[in-house]
Amino acid sequence: MDLELNGTTAVVTGASRGIGLAITRELIAQGVRVAAGARRGTAELERTGAIVIEADLTTPDGPARFIEASTTALGGIDLLVNNLGGGGDHELPATFLESTDRQWTDMFELNFFSMVRTTRAALPALLERRGAIINFSSITARIPHTSPLTYAAAKGAVSTFSKGLAEEYGPRGVRVNTISPGPVLTEQWTGPDGTGAKFAAARGVSQEQLLRDIPCEMGVTTGEFAQPRQVAALVAYLASPLAGATHGADHVIDGGAIKTV
Numbered sequence: 549m550d551l552e553l554n555g556t557t558a559v560v561t562g563a564s565r566g567i568g569l570a571i572t573r574e575l576i577a578q579g580v581r582v583a584a585g586a587r588r589g590t591a592e593l594e595r596t597g598a599i600v601i602e603a604d605l606t607t608p609d610g611p612a613r614f615i616e617a618s619t620t621a622l623g624g625i626d627l628l629v630n631n632l633g634g635g636g637d638h639e640l641p642a643t644f645l646e647s648t649d650r651q652w653t654d655m656f657e658l659n660f661f662s663m664v665r666t667t668r669a670a671l672p673a674l675l676e677r678r679g680a681i682i683n684f685s686s687i688t689a690r691i692p693h694t695s696p697l698t699y700a701a702a703k704g705a706v707s708t709f710s711k712g713l714a715e716e717y718g719p720r721g722v723r724v725n726t727i728s729p730g731p732v733l734t735e736q737w738t739g740p741d742g743t744g745a746k747f748a749a750a751r752g753v754s755q756e757q758l759l760r761d762i763p764c765e766m767g768v769t770t771g772e773f774a775q776p777r778q779v780a781a782l783v784a785y786l787a788s789p790l791a792g793a794t795h796g797a798d799h800v801i802d803g804g805a806i807k808t809v
């Protein structure tokens with residue numbers, strides 16, 4: 549199927565690995581010119597052919613500088629993919645009572661305020677092109693008991709923000725959707741410093757054992773982690789003019805983990 553994306557432009561955050569890298573690859577394969585952000589570019593990201601822009605999006609002025617550099621490089625923005633997010637580099641609280649202000653603010657800076665600031669900076673360019681925004685939430689926004697509450701609440705804020713944005717800017721031609729993945733096999737789970745390593749250490753099990761347990765524990769009916777390229781395919785579809793009537797919606801990709809209708 550021709551997704552009619554050839555010749556368009558996109559900005560992707562959190563693009564150096566995991567889901568963001570897969571999105572960058574997929575969009576470029578569809579003929580999209582991509583400005584790809586991360587704190588540090590990687591050889592893998594360079595190989596995609598994306599324009600790599602290094603920026604820390606958790607700083608107050610990082611998103612505006614990142615979007616300015618992206619707009620200059622691309623000449624305009626048709627699509628913004630706010631993929632950046634996750635558990636972050638710090639320790640995760642085991643219980644709400646143990647959670648500190650610092651853990652709450654760090655989680656919201658990474659998952660929510662970076663998105664608010666990046667979107668605010670990119671919106672004028674998106675309005676000009678009647679573009680689209682895809683924001684990354686998580687199934688934990690709907691089933692918060694499956695992750696640290698700091699993360700689930702930040703993703704809940706992402707979902708609410710995105711729905712409100714869809715209402716406000718849909719009439720002016722900007723389409724807004726969210727994607728809510730269940731567990732996706734990225735370095736968040738497999739890396740030595742990611743959420744998977746922290747969960748395994750907290751439980752006193754090996755990371756391999758944790759990876760075997762997680763799909764079942766989260767009620768994933770297929771029994772498997774999703775793959776980043778499967779999420780990237782959904783991004784490409786939502787970006788396409790063929791999804792022109794798909795707006796203000798949350799797209800769950802979780803192997804059946806959410807059990808309610």
Ligand SMILES: NC(=O)c1ccc[n+]([C@@H]2O[C@H](COP(=O)([O-])OP(=O)(O)OC[C@H]3O[C@@H](n4cnc5c(N)ncnc54)[C@H](OP(=O)(O)O)[C@@H]3O)[C@@H](O)[C@H]2O)c1
Pocket residue numbers: 561562563564565566567568585586587588589603604605606631632633634635684685686687728729730731732733734735736737
């Ligand atoms: N993986 C899952 O199971 C899962 C499930 C549900 C939802 N999600 C959501 O899907 C999205 C992608 O997840 P992922 O697993 O692919 O993440 P990941 O593998 O941890 O990748 C994170 C990306 O963000 C960049 N990054 C981190 N901190 C940054 C900062 N301060 N400023 C700019 N860039 C930064 C990283 O590069 P640098 O370190 O070089 O900056 C990297 O490119 C996130 O929003 C996550 O919450 C993931």
